[in-house]
Amino acid sequence: MTPGWDHKSPNELRAVSREELRGTGLVRFVSRKVVSATKGTDGLFKVVDSEGEHWNSKKILLALGVQEIFPNIQGFAENYGRSIFHCLFCFGYEQRGSAVAAILAEGPLGNAQIATIFAQDARKFAALVKIYTNGNEALATELSVQLPQGVEVDHRKLKRIFKKENGQDLGIEFDEGPGDTLAFMAHQPLMPVDRTLPDQLGCEMDPQTGIKVNPPFYSTTVPGVFAAGDCCSGLRSVLMGMSSGSCAGVGIARELPAGGSTA
Numbered sequence: 042m043t044p045g046w047d048h049k050s051p052n053e054l055r056a057v058s059r060e061e062l063r064g065t066g067l068v069r070f071v072s073r074k075v076v077s078a079t080k081g082t083d084g085l086f087k088v089v090d091s092e093g094e095h096w097n098s099k100k101i102l103l104a105l106g107v108q109e110i111f112p113n114i115q116g117f118a119e120n121y122g123r124s125i126f127h128c129l130f131c132f133g134y135e136q137r138g139s140a141v142a143a144i145l146a147e148g149p150l151g152n153a154q155i156a157t158i159f160a161q162d163a164r165k166f167a168a169l170v171k172i173y174t175n176g177n178e179a180l181a182t183e184l185s186v187q188l189p190q191g192v193e194v195d196h197r198k199l200k201r202i203f204k205k206e207n208g209q210d211l212g213i214e215f216d217e218g219p220g221d222t223l224a225f226m227a228h229q230p231l232m233p234v235d236r237t238l239p240d241q242l243g244c245e246m247d248p249q250t251g252i253k254v255n256p257p258f259y260s261t262t263v264p265g266v267f268a269a270g271d272c273c274s275g276l277r278s279v280l281m282g283m284s285s286g287s288c289a290g291v292g293i294a295r296e297l298p299a300g301g302s303t304a
Contacts, residue, residue, distance in 0.1 A: 043279045043280060045256075046279075048138050050148050050182075051112040051279075051293075054279070055100075056192075057271060063120065067115045067257040071090070073090040073091045073092055073094075074091040075088055075089070075090055075091075075238060076090065077241060078101060078238050078242055079145075079241055079242070080242065080263075080265075081097075083268070084099075085098065085099060086098045086099070086100075086101050086242075086265065086266075088101070088200070093257045094169070099265065099297060100265050100266070100292060100297065101192045101242070101265065101266045101267070102266075102267045102269060102281075102289055102290075103238060103239065103242075103244075103261070103266065103267065103268040103269075103272060104267070104268070104269050104272065104286065105234060105235055105238065105239075105252075105270070105271075105272040106118045106234060106236075106270060106271045106272060107232040107233065107251070107271045107272060107277065108130070108232065108233050109121075109230045109231075109232055110148075110230055110232070110233070111230050111247075111265070112145065112147060112148070112175070112230070114175075114200070114201070114202055114237075115201040115202065116201050116202035116203050119201055119202075119243055120202055120204065120226075121129075121209060121230075123201070124204070124209075124210075124211045124223075124224075124226065125145075125211075125226045125227070125228055125271075126161055126225060126226070126227050126228075127227070127228065127229050127230070128168075128229075129159065129162040129163055129227055130162075131170055131278070132225075133162075133163065133165075133166045133225060133227070136166050136167070136225045137169065138166070139167040139224030139225065140167065140168055140169065140224065141167060141168070141169045141170075141221065141222065141223050141224060142163045142166065142167035142169075142170050142171075142223055142224050142225050142227070143163075143170065143172070143173055143213070143221070143223050143224065143225075143226045143227070144156055144170060144173065144226070144227050144228070145162050145169045145173050145175065145199070145206065145226055145227070145228035146164060146172050146173060146174050146175070146177070146180060146184070147174070147175050147177065147213045148228070148229060148230055148231045149227075149230075149231065149232075150227075150229055151177070151180065151264050152180070153183070153184050154159060154179065156172050156180075156184060157172075157184065157188075157189065158190075159227050160172055160189065160192045161192075163190055163225075163227055164189065164192065166224075166225075167192055167198065167224060167225075167251040168191060168260065169189060169193065169257045170192045170193070171192075171193050171194070171195050171221065171223075172184055172192065172193070172194045172195070173199060173213075174194065174195070174196045174264050175197075175198055176196065176197070176198035177196065178196045178287050180196075181195075181196035182192045187221045188268075193299060195215075195221075197215040197216060197217060197218060198213075198215060198216040199215060199216075200216050201211060201213075201214040202214075202216045202226070207224060207291060209223065209224075209235045210222050210223060211223040211224075211226060215237070218237050219296055225263045229256075232271070232277070233279065234246070234251035234252065234271075234272045239252050239268075239275065241259075242266050243262075243263050244261045244262055244263050244264050244268070245261070245262040245272075250271040250273055250274055250275045251268075251271070251272045251273050252268040252272050253272070253273070254273045254285075256289055257292075258288050258289060258291060258292025258293075258295070259273065259288050259289040260289075260292055261273075261287050265296070266295060267289040267292060268285075268289070269285040269286040269288075269289040269292050270282035270285060270286060271284065273285065276292050
């Protein structure tokens with residue numbers, strides 16, 4: 042869903058973007074983890090990195106992304122992003138015309154309404170969609186009340202996900218009974234924001250989107266602190282991250298000469 046970058050590696054996009062920024066002569070990249078960030082009595086932010094180096098700044102932009110917490114299923118991580126898709130608007134079209142696909146209905150998809158919506162999305166690309174509740178029989182019963190055409194429910198617990206010998210299909214092994222063969226699976230893992238730095242700085246959090254920000258420049262509830270990208274958005278995509286980062290950059294650029302706040 043990033044124009045001009047379809048089927049290209051995110052690493053390539055990041056590398057090109059960094060080179061363009063280096064060309065301005067205004068940017069320095071430091072590949073270290075920030076272990077603490079606080080505001081000093083002099084009004085400057087005090088940042089300490091993983092090598093113990095101290096940095097002072099007038100503004101901070103938090104672009105933390107999110108963590109992805111995968112289900113405890115053997116083989117899930119190895120196939121995530123390849124044959125297990127978190128979004129059926131970003132992925133799945135290439136698998137159109139498939140025989141069978143599946144939805145793993147737990148975490149964010151662990152309720153009947155959302156799981157059914159995802160199943161209907163997957164039906165655009167597969168003749169049959171199975172909703173796996175991974176041992177949640179109550180959810181399976183709720184889903185079974187009114188299933189869309191071409192959708193089935195399986196309450197069995199998943200034991201293993203693996204690539205079939207053809208290198209394309211996914212094999213599913215359950216704790217009991219026969220396995221399944223799928224063209225693809227859809228699942229959204231839990232995606233919490235690491236609260237370490239926002240909490241140190243005193244930023245308010247939103248339970249739905251992460252760090253609480255104010256439009257249009259993505260300032261947080263702490264003057265001088267901005268946030269951008271997945272850490273402050275309920276709609277997580279590369280384009281949304283680019284947009285919020287651009288707006289936050291404008292806000293910071295406006296504040297720096299004046300020494301005030303655009304919030």
